[in-house]
Amino acid sequence: MIDQTIARRISQLTRYIRDISGKVWNQDPQRSVNAIVLKVLIVLLPLLAFFTKLTRYIRDIGVKAWNEDPQRGVTAIVLAVLIVLPPLAFLMGQTFWLDVATRLVILSIAAVSLNLVLGYGGMISFGHAAFIGIGAYAVGIPSYHALYGGFESAASHNGFWHFALAIAVSAVFALITGAISLRTRGVHFIMITMAFGQMAFFAVLSLETYGGDDGLTIDTRSELPLISLDDPLQLYGFCLAMLFLALFMVHRIVNSRFGMVLQSARQNEERTCALGFNAYIYKLTAYVISGALCGVAGALLGNFTTFISPEMMDWTRSGELMFMVILGGAAHLFGPLIGTAVFLLLEEVLSRFTVHWHLPFGIMLVLAVLFMRGGLSGALSRWLDRGVGKS
């Protein structure tokens, strides 16, 4: 009501100023410039105030819904945006945005898996890209053999086989490397996980049959009943379903009895052991779950790009995954999603202006780490909390 009156006042005022300035212009251009400045001041400032008021108003409505059930509120918003927007863009002919969204969803799964160990478990893994690579090659290698013969025991186009293979091999790789890495702490853990990641990278690089560093083209995507991954919309839907499954799984795990032990080990491992938990086994289990989940992301990525190369498991890729988790907010359920979204959008936008788009991104990350506890999702929830405090 008040806002409406203000709006009416503003329109009256602008008309009035226009009429005056029209008269003045004819008589004295110099004075008319002054009038324009005045107009800008009179119009813009209230508009700015109005805009601020409007955003706060929207926030307060959101907060009300939020108070009733915050978890459901966020989930509903994220669900709605991801389900509605990209397919809508696709149907309107903007195929590019569906591509971006698919990449976003797939990388989010990887980031969500990393968040389980990095955010909730306090294990800073710098080698998670290896799992993406393993997952992708678990699709690429069987398809290759199904098409060109050889290696009969693995050759298949069957999607269930591809995903089972991606999960199993990733889990075994996580079990072996985790069992060794988790004997170390802090910087040593970071370095050793990175070393294992690079080992996987060079191992794949040396596989001449599958293209070596030239990579491997996946000629046929994973075959699943009922849906076809060749259709961009169905592929997107499948990836989205996987993301929701991953989020739901991680949500249940971190709040379960297992999750409580995992989170306590992050905060004070010595104390966790003194209480009677073998923290090592719990952390290793989390690492294996995370690796397997990241392998699924890799299998999806292979199906999406249909071209895989060792480059996708390079250590810089692991670094990017860490960026996404930390920028978005470690140990927040939706943090990795927000981080991945910001990362991809910045990449799209900034890379149009400069090839050195990593630079502003790096500065942003530094600022986020310095000034935003809990990353973007932490900042967001604090901003929303201020609204809660008001109402």
Place this chain on the structure above:
Amino acid sequence: MNAAAAQANAQASAQAFLSIRGLKKSFGGVTATDNVWLDVRAGEVHAVIGPNGAGKTTLMSQLSGLLPPDAGQIVFKGQDITHQPAYRRAHIGIARSFQITSVFMEMSVIDNVALAIQARRGHSFRFWTPARTVETLRQPAMAKLVTVGLDDRANRKACDLSHGERRQLEVAMALGSDPEMLLLDEPMAGMSSDEAARMVSILKSLSGMTMLLVEHDMDAVFALASRISVLVYGRVIATGKPEDIRKNPAVMRAYLGEAL
């Protein structure tokens, strides 16, 4: 120590609840515990006192399994536990509180205690049910909070508690695993006299619980302990009833005139 004395020690420790036999630990050139012999009887509150750097916390860490001893033996209820890892000692009934408050700061008070209870309920490889809805963990956790008088703080985050309250939470967590023996490492550290008095009454209310208590606050020690051992430079120089320890000349020398 000669052989006869060692044998006498071994005989005495046969009936002991927890028996520490010739425990040694050194860090580089510094000997933190130097051939410590000590017996804790069932149901007693055994206090270990001594000047700073006497090796009290090192002794505690060896007992709870966080530090491996260089030599010696730890026997709990007739079972040699010298080489058992910390988490397994918790399972056979030894619980520890820490000198430096080490509760889980980002968790709520009741979550902290529920976790301690969870530790004794078999394994925790349960990935699906939300832990905060498990009544068999929440109800006993609340009961422990009532014992230490923190029930009105149950849903606060541990980092929002005062120092004294965190120490109370520390004790509630140690109690959470329903232990047969409590290792208390300076439970009154850094407390005001009011808070310390409160802690003394909490510990007194646990009568019948076997406790090994390391403490600097002499009022608390003499209020609680049934026997006292004095540790100086990693060695036990005297063990006895509080009134005997008060009169012991060697102990008085070690404390250099500090009133006991």
